[in-house]
Amino acid sequence: MDHVIEVSDVSKTFKIHHERHQSVKDRVLHPRSGRTELFQALDHISFTVDAGETVGILGHNGSGKSTLLKCVCGVLQPTSGVIRQRGSLAALLELGAGFQVELSGRDNVYLYGTMLGFSRKYIDRIFDDIVAFSEIEHFIDTQVKFYSSGMYVRLAFAVAVNVDPDVLVVDEVLAVGDERFQAKCIDRIKGFQEDGKAILLVTHSAEQVRTLASRAIVLESGKMIAHGDVGDSLKIFRDHLLGTAPATGSTATSAGEVHVDSVTSPSGTFDVRAGAGFHFDVHVSATRAVSGLFVLELHTRDGVLVSRSDPQANPVDLRAGVTSIGVDLPHLPLLDGIFDVNVGIYDPRGSNILAWAEKVATLQVTYGGRESGLVDLAPSVHQN
Amino acid sequence: MSEESLSLGAGATSVRVVSARVGLPTRLANLWRRRELLRNLISSDVQIKYKGSALGLLWSMLAPAFTLGIYYLVFSVFLKNGYPNYVIFLFSGLIVWNLFQNAVNVSTSIIVDRAGLVKKVSFPREILPLASVGAAVVFWLIQMVVLVLFLVIFHHAPDWGMLLLLPVTFAALYLFTAAVAIVMSALTVYLRDIKHLMEVLLQLWFWLSPVVYSYSNSIAPALHRHGLAAIYFINPMSLIVLTFQRTFYNATTVTSTLSGQPLHMLPTWSVGTFVALNVGLLIVAAVVFLLALVVFGRLEGNFESEL
Ligand SMILES: Nc1ncnc2c1ncn2[C@@H]1O[C@H](COP(=O)(O)OP(=O)(O)O)[C@@H](O)[C@H]1O
Ligand SMILES: [Mg+2]
Numbered sequence A: 001m002d003h004v005i006e007v008s009d010v011s012k013t014f015k016i017h018h019e020r021h022q023s024v025k026d027r028v029l030h031p032r033s034g035r036t037e038l039f040q041a042l043d044h045i046s047f048t049v050d051a052g053e054t055v056g057i058l059g060h061n062g063s064g065k066s067t068l069l070k071c072v073c074g075v076l077q078p079t080s081g082v083i084r085q086r087g088s089l090a091a092l093l094e095l096g097a098g099f100q101v102e103l104s105g106r107d108n109v110y111l112y113g114t115m116l117g118f119s120r121k122y123i124d125r126i127f128d129d130i131v132a133f134s135e136i137e138h139f140i141d142t143q144v145k146f147y148s149s150g151m152y153v154r155l156a157f158a159v160a161v162n163v164d165p166d167v168l169v170v171d172e173v174l175a176v177g178d179e180r181f182q183a184k185c186i187d188r189i190k191g192f193q194e195d196g197k198a199i200l201l202v203t204h205s206a207e208q209v210r211t212l213a214s215r216a217i218v219l220e221s222g223k224m225i226a227h228g229d230v231g232d233s234l235k236i237f238r239d240h241l242l243g244t245a246p247a248t249g250s251t252a253t254s255a256g257e258v259h260v261d262s263v264t265s266p267s268g269t270f271d272v273r274a275g276a277g278f279h280f281d282v283h284v285s286a287t288r289a290v291s292g293l294f295v296l297e298l299h300t301r302d303g304v305l306v307s308r309s310d311p312q313a314n315p316v317d318l319r320a321g322v323t324s325i326g327v328d329l330p331h332l333p334l335l336d337g338i339f340d341v342n343v344g345i346y347d348p349r350g351s352n353i354l355a356w357a358e359k360v361a362t363l364q365v366t367y368g369g370r371e372s373g374l375v376d377l378a379p380s381v382h383q384n
Numbered sequence B: 001m002s003e004e005s006l007s008l009g010a011g012a013t014s015v016r017v018v019s020a021r022v023g024l025p026t027r028l029a030n031l032w033r034r035r036e037l038l039r040n041l042i043s044s045d046v047q048i049k050y051k052g053s054a055l056g057l058l059w060s061m062l063a064p065a066f067t068l069g070i071y072y073l074v075f076s077v078f079l080k081n082g083y084p085n086y087v088i089f090l091f092s093g094l095i096v097w098n099l100f101q102n103a104v105n106v107s108t109s110i111i112v113d114r115a116g117l118v119k120k121v122s123f124p125r126e127i128l129p130l131a132s133v134g135a136a137v138v139f140w141l142i143q144m145v146v147l148v149l150f151l152v153i154f155h156h157a158p159d160w161g162m163l164l165l166l167p168v169t170f171a172a173l174y175l176f177t178a179a180v181a182i183v184m185s186a187l188t189v190y191l192r193d194i195k196h197l198m199e200v201l202l203q204l205w206f207w208l209s210p211v212v213y214s215y216s217n218s219i220a221p222a223l224h225r226h227g228l229a230a231i232y233f234i235n236p237m238s239l240i241v242l243t244f245q246r247t248f249y250n251a252t253t254v255t256s257t258l259s260g261q262p263l264h265m266l267p268t269w270s271v272g273t274f275v276a277l278n279v280g281l282l283i284v285a286a287v288v289f290l291l292a293l294v295v296f297g298r299l300e301g302n303f304e305s306e307l
Helices: A024-029 A065-073 A105-115 A120-134 A149-162 A179-194 A206-212 A230-242 B024-033 B035-050 B054-060 B062-078 B086-108 B127-153 B166-190 B194-208 B220-225 B236-248 B271-300
Strands: A005-017 A036-049 A054-059 A080-086 A089-093 A167-171 A198-202 A215-220 A223-228 A252-254 A258-264 A271-273 A278-286 A290-300 A305-308 A315-318 A321-329 A337-346 A353-366 B015-018 B253-255 B262-264
Touching (some): A005 A065, A036 A223, A065 A167, A065 A198, A105 A149, A105 B035, A179 A198, A198 A206, A215 A230, A223 A230, A278 A353, A290 A353, B024 B271, B035 B054, B054 B062, B062 B086, B086 B166, B086 B236, B236 B271
Parallel strands (some): A054 A198, A089 A167
Antiparallel strands (some): A252 A353
């Protein structure tokens, strides 16, 4: 076996009880009732992870990400299929680690460590590192029930990363804790990557997947709908997150005689690689010939204006009937993301709007690199 | 639970296989592989119970001391059963029962109580009830020390020959207790009120076992007259309690402190009979223990939907 993790044809079916009969009394009184329904949380999933790889898992809430990770860790048994995992494994599944709140942090470190399968002697050796990483030196002998949730997570994370496992499994825990601690965790994960460890990472943040993962998997209702390159997977994830992109011109509003009919691209899609050029056509109909100024706006999904073109720079002369206006974007300085396109025609003085159409197209920009944010600054850095 | 470790020879890292069902040999191998976890769970259980202090330990002896005192008062002082050295007789049987009852009581709800852990960390789940049994054994050892103190104080010598048999009896007691604990812990996940049923059942079970009254006062002699003596020993606790009493009380026929008449306390079996019966019981207990693991394996598959 060459792979560190080998998931072969794994399915998981949960039994959902509609009326729970969890007592002898109820079972005796209602021997046949209590509907149960089967729910398939994972549907024939197969993939492998090699040493040194970091695989991101993306998907909506309820798509089966946590279930998949739990199967890999052995917390859940798959209904069918087999998972093979080589070497030691440390997992951070959702919040916390199942600490015993009555025990001190120190005792919990030992208990949790042995639970992960490490020996007491080994934990003795790394105990100081764990405590230092968690930054709760003063409270290590305090009962865990007096810990804040941040301290709890820090200690759990400190154990998981300091036992030096061959495989690290992380389920959305990077979202907790303050930013500084998060940065420290991400640093440690990067160190893991350099050491050739395998990492399986579930996170809500496309950002973290992009910066950390070498591959990504997208789950949708328990099915694996994408597996491969991070950029491609992120794009598929977004497609499914958004459902179908809004039909072109559907929300167009017009002011009288001028109307934005549609926006088309020669290829039929609005998918662009970052840094590449892009061309699209805006079809405007007018009842009479009219001059105007063309405006292009780009917004993020959160409504942040990314850019508005200068109306004075783009005068257009519209014929009576339909006029096609070609728009060339020579090279997009944008990074990974979805951008809504608004177009409009102002009057020649730029004081009145003749036609305006919101979200006539959705630009999907995919970016393969490791930069993050909205725009590519392409900085060149010199050491003086 | 669903893990399996294959040693790939010296130096090779282990391969864990997670799949739908785990066979009995693998279950046993996993338990053995995770023995350090078992030890840590036991020590943390003991620590929580005794809060890590000598006073806490003393405190925890209060309940068994109280039961011992009450039974002594009721049966020896008020009801005047006339058993000489009744405290020794009572304690040597009660100590067995305490282990069984403590372990089963705690284990019954252990998987439900530790749902947070079961849902987050992978380990053989039967380790949880086994750890509860382990903690009960630690408590039992403390009571054994107290029993020895009693023997010294009352100048009461045990049967030294029978003492050699005690490890066998204890192994049978341990395996049988663990089997009940394992099965009950899994059943409770599905039937939460089984805990209350178990409390009642344990009461009944206690009074059916010859702990506070002697074997001769039990239904055993009556059964024996009808050739049904074996029925009495379907309850494994009977033989275990009798063996402990025979070892520490060390008398089969005594003189009543009231009437001066001879009292038959224990069966007049030879040591050889005790050995044969106990070895037989150990074999049965081992089989029951393995069956319990198999049953647990069947039940654990749906824990996640019930917890
Ligand atoms: N123990 C369980 N019993 C029944 N259904 C469950 C259980 N755990 C998860 N599910 C269901 O399985 C689906 C996938 O859940 P999960 O893996 O937690 O999704 P994600 O982590 O991607 O948000 C959800 O619809 C959830 O309701
Ligand atoms: Mg989840």
